[in-house]
Amino acid sequence: xxxxxxxxxxxxxxxxxPTPVGYVLVVAFFAFVLLNFIMLVAGVTxxxxxxxxxxxxxxxxPNRVGPQGSIQWLAxxxxxxxxxxxxxxxxxxxxxxxxxxxxxxxxxxxFAVLPFGDGLIVADINVGILYVTAVTALxxxxxLMAGWSSNNKWALLGGIRSAAQIISYEIPAALAIxxxxxxxxxxxxxxxxxxxxxxxxxxxxxxxxxxxxSFFIFYVSALAEGNRTPFDLPEAESELVAxxxxxxxxxxxxxxxxxxxxxxxxxxxxxxxxxLGGWHVPAFTESAFVLGVAQAVVFFLKSYFxxxxxxxxxxxxxxxxxxxxxxxxxxxxxxxxxVNMIGAALWFAIFPNGSRVASIAMVVFxxxxxxxxxxxxxxxxxxxxxxxxLSPIA
Amino acid sequence: xxxxxxxxxxxxxxxGLETEEMTLNMGPQHPSTHGVLRFVVKADxxxxxxxxxxxxxxxxxxxxxxxxxxxxxxxPYTDRVDYVSAMQCxxxxxxxxxxxxxxxxPRRGEYCRxxxxxxxxxxxxxxxxxxxxxxxxxxxxxxHAIREREYINDILEELCGARLTFNYMRIGGCAWDVxxxxxxxxxxxxDRFEPLIDEYNELISFNKIYVERLANVAVIPREMAIAxxxxxxxxxxxxxxxxxxxxxxxxxxxxxxxDVPVGTGERGTLGDSYDRYxxxxxxxxxxxxxLRQALGGIPAGPVIAKVPRNFKPPAGEVHVRVxxxxxxxxxxxxxxxxxxxYRVHIRTxxxxxxxxxxxLSKGLMIADLxxxxxxxxxxxxxxxx
Amino acid sequence: xxxxxxxRRLRDRFENAVAPEVxxxxxxxxxxxxxxxxxxxxxxxxxxxLAFDCLSNLSGVDRKAADEIEVWYHLMSYRHRHQIALVxxxxxxxxxxxxxxxxxxxxxxxERECFDLLGVSFTEHPDLRRILMPEDWVGHPLRKDFVExxxxxxxxxxxxxxxxx
Numbered sequence: 001x002x003x004x005x006x007x008x009x010x011x012x013x014x015x016x017x018p019t020p021v022g023y024v025l026v027v028a029f030f031a032f033v034l035l036n037f038i039m040l041v042a043g044v045t046x047x048x049x050x051x052x053x054x055x056x057x058x059x060x061x062p063n064r065v066g067p068q069g070s071i072q073w074l075a076x077x078x079x080x081x082x083x084x085x086x087x088x089x090x091x092x093x094x095x096x097x098x099x100x101x102x103x104x105x106x107x108x109x110x111f112a113v114l115p116f117g118d119g120l121i122v123a124d125i126n127v128g129i130l131y132v133t134a135v136t137a138l139x140x141x142x143x144l145m146a147g148w149s150s151n152n153k154w155a156l157l158g159g160i161r162s163a164a165q166i167i168s169y170e171i172p173a174a175l176a177i178x179x180x181x182x183x184x185x186x187x188x189x190x191x192x193x194x195x196x197x198x199x200x201x202x203x204x205x206x207x208x209x210x211x212x213x214s215f216f217i218f219y220v221s222a223l224a225e226g227n228r229t230p231f232d233l234p235e236a237e238s239e240l241v242a243x244x245x246x247x248x249x250x251x252x253x254x255x256x257x258x259x260x261x262x263x264x265x266x267x268x269x270x271x272x273x274x275x276l277g278g279w280h281v282p283a284f285t286e287s288a289f290v291l292g293v294a295q296a297v298v299f300f301l302k303s304y305f306x307x308x309x310x311x312x313x314x315x316x317x318x319x320x321x322x323x324x325x326x327x328x329x330x331x332x333x334x335x336x337x338x339v340n341m342i343g344a345a346l347w348f349a350i351f352p353n354g355s356r357v358a359s360i361a362m363v364v365f366x367x368x369x370x371x372x373x374x375x376x377x378x379x380x381x382x383x384x385x386x387x388x389x390l391s392p393i394a
Numbered sequence: 395x396x397x398x399x400x401x402x403x404x405x406x407x408x409x410g411l412e413t414e415e416m417t418l419n420m421g422p423q424h425p426s427t428h429g430v431l432r433f434v435v436k437a438d439x440x441x442x443x444x445x446x447x448x449x450x451x452x453x454x455x456x457x458x459x460x461x462x463x464x465x466x467x468x469x470p471y472t473d474r475v476d477y478v479s480a481m482q483c484x485x486x487x488x489x490x491x492x493x494x495x496x497x498x499x500p501r502r503g504e505y506c507r508x509x510x511x512x513x514x515x516x517x518x519x520x521x522x523x524x525x526x527x528x529x530x531x532x533x534x535x536x537x538h539a540i541r542e543r544e545y546i547n548d549i550l551e552e553l554c555g556a557r558l559t560f561n562y563m564r565i566g567g568c569a570w571d572v573x574x575x576x577x578x579x580x581x582x583x584x585d586r587f588e589p590l591i592d593e594y595n596e597l598i599s600f601n602k603i604y605v606e607r608l609a610n611v612a613v614i615p616r617e618m619a620i621a622x623x624x625x626x627x628x629x630x631x632x633x634x635x636x637x638x639x640x641x642x643x644x645x646x647x648x649x650x651x652x653d654v655p656v657g658t659g660e661r662g663t664l665g666d667s668y669d670r671y672x673x674x675x676x677x678x679x680x681x682x683x684x685l686r687q688a689l690g691g692i693p694a695g696p697v698i699a700k701v702p703r704n705f706k707p708p709a710g711e712v713h714v715r716v717x718x719x720x721x722x723x724x725x726x727x728x729x730x731x732x733x734x735x736y737r738v739h740i741r742t743x744x745x746x747x748x749x750x751x752x753x754l755s756k757g758l759m760i761a762d763l764x765x766x767x768x769x770x771x772x773x774x775x776x777x778x779x
Numbered sequence: 780x781x782x783x784x785x786x787r788r789l790r791d792r793f794e795n796a797v798a799p800e801v802x803x804x805x806x807x808x809x810x811x812x813x814x815x816x817x818x819x820x821x822x823x824x825x826x827x828x829l830a831f832d833c834l835s836n837l838s839g840v841d842r843k844a845a846d847e848i849e850v851w852y853h854l855m856s857y858r859h860r861h862q863i864a865l866v867x868x869x870x871x872x873x874x875x876x877x878x879x880x881x882x883x884x885x886x887x888x889x890e891r892e893c894f895d896l897l898g899v900s901f902t903e904h905p906d907l908r909r910i911l912m913p914e915d916w917v918g919h920p921l922r923k924d925f926v927e928x929x930x931x932x933x934x935x936x937x938x939x940x941x942x943x944x
Contacts, residue, residue: 232531315534316532318527318598318601323440453912457896711840713835724835741836
């Protein structure tokens with residue numbers, strides 16, 4: 001984006017403007033584009049989640065508003081914006097109003113370094129991964145602020161649980177990221193992607209067993225950071241209504257939920273960058289434009305697949321209790337990720353350029369797991385009983 | 395409705411730290427399926443000191459209404475005592491009146507009653523199992539359980555026209571006979587449903603997270619279960635094999651072969667929440683067994699005995715117990731010879747379960763409180779009547 | 780153990796506090812004098828041959844004609860599978876009964892319900908307050924002479940008949 005801004009200022013149609021103004025204009029434009037993208041993705045994710053949930057629960061889900069209910073999210077968004085803006089009487093007004101924006105900021109700022117294609121990135125800073133890890137911590141501040149300022153003991157409890165959970169799970173997530181950074185030697189997102197390739201055996205996921213394990217550690221920790229089931233005790237419906245966000249209504253609650261769904265995309269994008277080869281496609285065409293579009297599509301599909309897996313997990317698994325969650329993090333994930341990192345470092349010492357054989361073996365192993373999984377699915381589909389007619393009196 | 399509970403702010407100093415005890419209100423409105431229950435929770439952070447139940451939000455003075463509407467007129471009210479499994483409440487009231495007046499119900503009527511009661515038990519246990527799953531966080535088993543419950547409601551609608559508050563039984567038998575084709579459709583449902591019980595069991599019961607949430611939580615030892623008068627699956631979950639249908643048999647239950655599942659401490663301690671949950675899952679299968687036997691052998695005859703419209707049982711007292719879904723429901727009816735009962739007292743299983751929560755909650759976490767309420771299968775209408 | 784034997788043991792122990800006849804039935808009824816209910820209960824629970832470890836039901840009956848309130852205790856034993864019902868009567872103007880909540884913990888709530896709806900005070904009860912009705916309610920609803928108040932906190936309990944006849 002920096003280069004684009006410079007080019008526009010020097011040769012493009014922003015000539016003549018003072019440099020800071022030009023930069024601000026370009027930044028504002030990209031922020032606007034990204035904001036639209038995020039809102040669209042988060043909204044469609046909410047609709048898709050409801051449809052996926054419904055099919056898993058043997059019902060239909062929203063299918064009225066628009067074809068197959070696909071603009072349900074727009075209708076819900078407009079409804080939320082039009083709702084009455086309630087600030088509890090005894091709540092701390094300034095913090096209460098500021099909390100959703102802090103959470104939004106923390107999550108939105110992560111999009112500045114998410115790549116979409118080769119060169120399609122807002123800012124390819126050389127500490128990309130570190131920046132994402134640091135800036136998503138602002139979401140914790142937002143949630144804690146929301147819980148505290150609501151002047152509601154249950155919201156406070158939810159906020160504290162959430163903060164404890166997110167902070168604890170930063171550690172295994174960061175260690176898993178570090179394991180990958182060991183191989184690449186760079187923290188920049190595009191740099192990490194460039195070191196992978198389009199074929200599965202060139203992905204970091206299958207590079208060696210330690211990276212394979214750290215994918216799962218990263219995904220589980222990222223789910224916990226995003227307050228998703230099975231770690232969604234902070235917003236457990238049966239107990240706390242909505243946890244830290246109980247007192248919020250209207251636009252502010254919409255923002256919190258957008259943060260949650262959009263965060264899913266960030267998790268997917270990070271996992272794709274680190275483990276699934278990013279935006280690489282085989283070079284099938286000369287045209288840079290078509291290649292760019294293909295890269296963006298591939299990246300988006302890979303991230304969205306992981307979002308779909310997260311939705312799937314949410315519909316299936318029950319909630320982990322807070323103390324079990326904490327013990328899972330500190331007693332299991334942290335030691336495992338330490339051992340993993342040391343193992344990865346040893347592997348890197350032995351095979352500095354990676355081992356082709358090991359990668360192909362891991363790919364075969366991954367395929368075997370996937371095939372076994374599909375065979376179980378086929379077994380259960382065969383056993384599922386056909387439905388009775390809707391009315392037994394007929 | 396609200397207590398004058400002192401909000402004591404205790405300051406303790408374990409290791410030099412001063413902490414305050416929070417008093418939280420888990421209010422009558424909350425998104426849990428068990429009805430209007432309120433708890434005043436005194437918690438030290440996440441761990442509870444005490445959870446004091448506050449009941450009475452659904453008190454409808456049903457017992458006083460009985461004294462005004464008469465024996466026949468009270469039957470629809472008995473549905474509302476436990477609207478999740480209303481058939482058994484009907485049966486309890488009908489049996490109490492029949493015991494007072496010495497009326498013998500014809501065999502076909504008894505078979506219809508058993509069929510209706512066992513379907514009601516299936517529906518109630520499905521709801522309980524699904525709600526337990528949902529309270530723990532797994533939302534999928536709940537929708538599947540409700541779907542099965544809808545099919546059961548369809549079948550019961552054929553019998554009596556209602557889907558929740560049935561008013562199917564009358565003093566002396568049942569109101570209507572089974573419609574033609576009912577046995578075929580009910581058996582078709584059972585053929586479909588029995589393998590599905592295993593499927594729903596596999597869906598959630600052996601999931602590691604689920605087991606961790608329920609095992610070793612709120613262990614109720616034998617003596618405590620008996621002293622606190624827990625009944626039904628709660629009692630059987632603590633290892634005591636007692637079922638009113640077997641031990642104080644009524645109706646035509648002696649003619650049927652079925653087992654009484656008991657908790658075995660399979661994943662954790664005997665008497666924990668997981669045992670109570672598994673007892674309910676197993677009872678689903680046993681109810682299917684009873685239903686198949688009952689549906690297969692309905693005798694011919696009338697479904698209701700001749701009971702005068704102006705029903706005046708002789709003066710006396712009677713205490714009748716039926717095995718409702720939540721345990722044995724005691725119906726204590728005092729008659730003074732007129733057409734209106736002198737006193738009706740219904741002792742339900744959920745009443746004791748609510749009472750024991752205050753004792754169980756010491757040392758549990760707030761997240762466990764919901765799991766305990768779900769595993770004890772408390773419904774508010776039974777507690778408050 | 781059959782009911783005759785139980786009754787004989789009770790008479791041996793408590794003599795005239797226990798009525799000489801037992802009304803037979805599924806729950807044999809034994810009349811007991813009100814002040815000794817707790818001791819009778821303790822005897823029934825602790826004796827190893829009787830072992831009435833469960834209080835199945837505790838109900839109050841307002842006998843207006845006899846000007847007394849009866850409290851019925853339905854006891855059962857899981858160990859020996861026998862059951863018995865005790866009846867104790869207490870005068871209606873000022874009904875007082877000893878508590879049995881130290882013997883069977885469930886009696887705590889059952890006695891609270893009896894107090895709330897019928898007005899029977901249980902001595903030495905750890906926490907005797909209303910359970911089903913609001914704590915500022917006046918009167919005991921299940922009494923035969925209970926008159927419904929006209930309003931509660933400004934909400935009227937009277938409304939005109941919905942049938943315009």
